[in-house]
Structure formats: C-alpha cells, structure tokens
Amino acid sequence: MPDTESATCLARWSPELRRAVMAALPEYFAWSAEEQLRYRVNLPNENREAIVAALLREHGERRPAALAKLESHGRVPLDVQNRINEWLLPLKGIGEDAFALNEHFAEDGSILDFETLLDYDRDDHAFQQNARQRDLDSYQPEPYTGALHGTWARMLVDGRLCYATLTMASWHLYGAMEDAASAEIVVCLPHHHVRGPEDGKRDKSGSIRWDMRVQANGQEALLEELQHRVWEEQFRRRSEMGRLFREQRQGACFLDDHPWECQDPNERNLLVVFSDPDALAAVRFTSFLRDCRRIERPLAELGALEVREATRMRDFVAAQHEDLVKNFDPKVVPLRKKWKVMLHPEALRDMEDDGLA
DSSP: OHHHHHHHHHHHOOHHHHHHHHHHOGGGGGSOHHHHHHHHHTOOHHHHHHHHHHHHHHTTOSSHHHHHHHHHTTOSOHHHHHHHHHHHHHHHOBTTTTBEEOSOOOTTOOGGGOSBHHHHHHHHHHHHHHHHHHHOTTOOOOOOSOOOOSEEEEEEETTEEEEEEEEEHHHHHHHHHHHHHHHHHHHHSOOEEEEOTTTTOBOTTSOEEOOEEEEOTTOHHHHHHHHHHHHHHHHHHHHHHHHHHHHHTOOOEEEESSOOTTOOTTSOEEEEEEOSHHHHHTOBGGGHHHHHHHTBOOHHHHHHHHHHHHHHHHHHHHHHHHHHHHHOOTTSOOOOOOOOOEEOHHHHHHHHHTTOO
C-alpha cells in the first residue's frame, strides 16, 4: 500500500501544503514511501505545530507562529480550527477520502494496523473490556456485538473537510431511548438541578469539583429510584439489540449528512450508523465512503427504529412511575456506590465555552 498511498496523498496536496512541509521538514521528501506514510499518520506534535505555522504563513495569517502555538493548545476560534483541519487532512489522512480516526491508538500503533473498521473495533473492544476487568472487580465482560460508540473521524468529501461520527445502531438507539426517557421523567416528576456547596471548589491537585443537586419538590428519593430503573433498562435493552442485530446480520449502514440540530452551517458533518459487525467488516479505511455507500440503507429505516424504541421507553417510564407511586418507600434507601466527579480545569473551561457549565 505505501507506494500507491503516497501517490494518492501527494495528488491531494495543495501547493500551500507542499511548501509548508518543505519549509518545516524538508527531509520528508527524501524518505521512502513507507517512512512517509508512518510519519504522516502519527504526525509528531512539534512537527505538526511547525507545519501549521508554515501553512498559516502561506495563507497570509498574521503572527503565524503565535497562532500555531495557540492552535496546538486548542485555543483558536472554531472557523480557524476548521480551516487548519482541512489544510492538514490531506497530509494526515489515508485512502480515497483522506480518512483519519480522531482517536487514540496504542503506543507505536496507528490506523495502518487495521484494514477494516471491524479490525479496529474488535481490537478496541478487547482493550476496553480488559481495562474494565482490571479496574472493576465485579465487572463481567460483554460479548462483542460491535462497540463503536460516537467514534470521531475526519475525511474529505468532494474536497471539503467533513467531520464524521461512527456508531453502532444499538448505541444510536440507546441515545433515542435516553432522550425519550428524560422527557417522560420530567413529565412524571418535574425537577431541576442546583449547585451544591462543593461545586467549583478545587482539591490539592487543582481539579475542580462538580457538585450539582436535584430538586424534585420532595420527591428526590422517588426520582432517584425511577432514574436507576430506567438506566438499568436502557443498558439491558442496548445489549439485547446488539445481540439481535448481530444475529440478523443485515450488514448495513445508515448515512445522515445533517445529524445535529445546532451544527455550524459552515461545517460539514456525517453520522454513520452501522447495523452489526458484518457491516464493519465491509468497510475499509482506504475506501471508507465508497464502501459505506455500497451497503447503505434508507435513513427512514433507522428513523422507524428510533420511534419504536422511544415509544417503548416512554411506556416503560410511565409504568415504573406508576409502580413507584403505589409501592415506593422512601425510608428504605438502597445501598449504591456514590461517585465523586472531579474536572480538570481545562475540561471545565471547554464545558464553559460550549455552554455546558
């Protein structure tokens, strides 16, 4: 693949990118095709910053070195970040679509270690299961039914940067269940969140405590029990659907090119939902979009499943609320592990920037 991939890559490079790489790393062009490919997909941070600075200079930006430094810390405006991502993707991406996974790999690993999406997903599933078994004594490993869950990627579509989100149908429908349940719970038990006394306080490491409390007009214990039952049912149903889809072996995917209600009109996004592992096996990273189109099914089919699962979850919430109103004793408090949430200052800053905090 390296020789073919190298030729495909260079054909996509803009004159500005070619000059930027030449200025920042002239020895790149003396390397073998294999060395170039390995370097590109694991672009070192210091080289990336130098190339970004050169690109900014090529595109007439003022103070390119300072702006590249800010970009390396995620502190540039979104429109600038999008332009930099688009300029860089022909360098970092592989295959027909300049495809790049925006995910972490094992040390010395890269997307080049995996031919298909199934290869990558199986490996990631095994890693996650091993980590959970190591960290949680009582954890029972989940069988593999497809594990993609909001995996981020970038590609070029018609020469433009496109941000892609890859997920399994069972996890996508889990999101539909969450939305339906949240809305129904608010109807059954109106509530809101208020800041607790520890919210915003720092510990010795500098992390910031997140302490939000629920107020539900004296029904907090009942609300907590209802939410616990709903969460358990959502996880159970998600696992069940994963098994069912794996057994059905539809081998399909669904493509939504306008998936987010509030997405930036100048930003191109694509949601790709895969039915089961057979669908993942049919998609190669070097021909990602073409392979997805080959197994694509109408988006309306996925929409029908969303309606089904949302209706099912609303009925479940209503039935459980009715049962709790009749039988719940707030004096009997089940023993459940309480979680303390600490946020790194950078994470809190990003949440504030997104309007989430």
